[in-house]
Amino acid sequence: MNQICSDLTWEQNTLDTLVSSLKPDDWAAVTLCDGWTVKDEICHLAYFDYTARLSAADPASFDQHLVEIQQKIKEMADFIEVSLAKGRAMVIEQLLQWWREERRKLIEALLRLDPHDRLSWYGPPMSASSFASARLMETWAHGQDIYDVLKKKRPVSPGLKHVAHLGVTTFGWSFSNRGMIVPDTPVFVTLTAPSGNLWTWGDETAVETITGSAEEFCLVVTQRRHVDDTALVCDGRTARQWMLNAQAFAGPPDNGPPAGTFR
Template sequence: MAGMDEAVAELAAEHGDLDALLAGLADDQWFLPTPAEGWDIRDQVSHLADTNDICVDTITGGPRPLNEEALKFPNPEAFTQSGVDKGRAMTPAAVLDWWRTSAARNRDVLSQKDARDRVPWGLGMSAKMMATARMMETWAHAGDVRGALGMEPSASPRLQSIAFLTLRAVPYALSYAKVEQPAGTLRAELTYDGETWPIGPDDGDNLITGDALEFCRLGIRRVSRAQTNTLKAQGALAEAALDNLRAFL
């Protein structure tokens, strides 16, 4: 399964980082407000646990696959809130156990898939991309937890996979924003720890450059383009991408 082992290993590493952060929390810290309005740390972890469960059911044919479960709610916000509300009826210890169990199941079912197997998540994606998407979401919400604790967002070489996913999602992001996609092909050259990561086709005629962490945080909508300092666009497609970047459904 070329590429699948690495994707699951990155997911496991991101889970491990979040677990280490959560394991040291006192009960009262679970109720600290996070940068997501109205959500505390318990809410963030509950959302991750619930979406882990939905991912497992989507892959295995369980009772709550995403494309069926989402239809039970009037809008995406209500769907997301349902998982948060489930956690609000639980103690912090129970939420942590829920998340740990769901994360382990998520890794297990993904590890049994071939990288190219299709997963009916939204419009559909490969199993490898699903593993990267779960890693990205874990990193995003772990960043919110870190924000509640007065910590900076984490940065690791796994940002390269998140950046790749984010660049791949540009057509979806523009469609979501109801923006017509300019002509051209898009590539990025992003910096991390003294390295430059080329992402996208070598002959791309539109270019995004800048810091990988900033690019990924823009993709998960934790900062606006106006709040970034290093990201530059060359070409109309690159400009539209940075204006509307979105790495998730």
């Protein structure tokens, strides 16, 4: 757990450094994520670092939280509003302090776990290592929204491979979540890491392939870029369809920005 927690901490701290220096008008800038402001993005991360901390450190309290949420909301839009409400009511410094405290406690709780320990979440239970990877992916993706709206270049994440791995392992989910039949055609994925090394997944003899930048692959599977706004090469019908529907996170089917937004 040490490495994934170290990468997650780096991701959180780096984003904190960026937003801590923002002016009030910057916090009100509207991102491409559901019309959320920069402040909303941090509200979202703080809330789910809080509930993730409950799951990792106090499973009974998290189970009670699930019961209360199910009683309180009727659809996903209601849940989103609930998750943003606490942070929205805070001034910026209070919000940052809450986020810092919750993520610190989350990391402490995760470090006490075995990578194979199972943790409850809003969908199926996950291993502790996958749970931490999901928190890193969320931080990275929502951080991208903020870098985009501020038009700032983000530093290379040491945890990018965790995000890419989640993108690959959610192949089936990307189809089934939309009520589509999961293709049985294998796709071999070859990604170029920021270091220049190659990361691969799948059977290298597969006829269909996806090749390109690891960062661009992560942007597509987290729905921060349309595949046509990247240089990813999708060789095969299933490979192309996957990248058009890719969704590395839980929740109802969603879509990122349309083609041409970042071309």
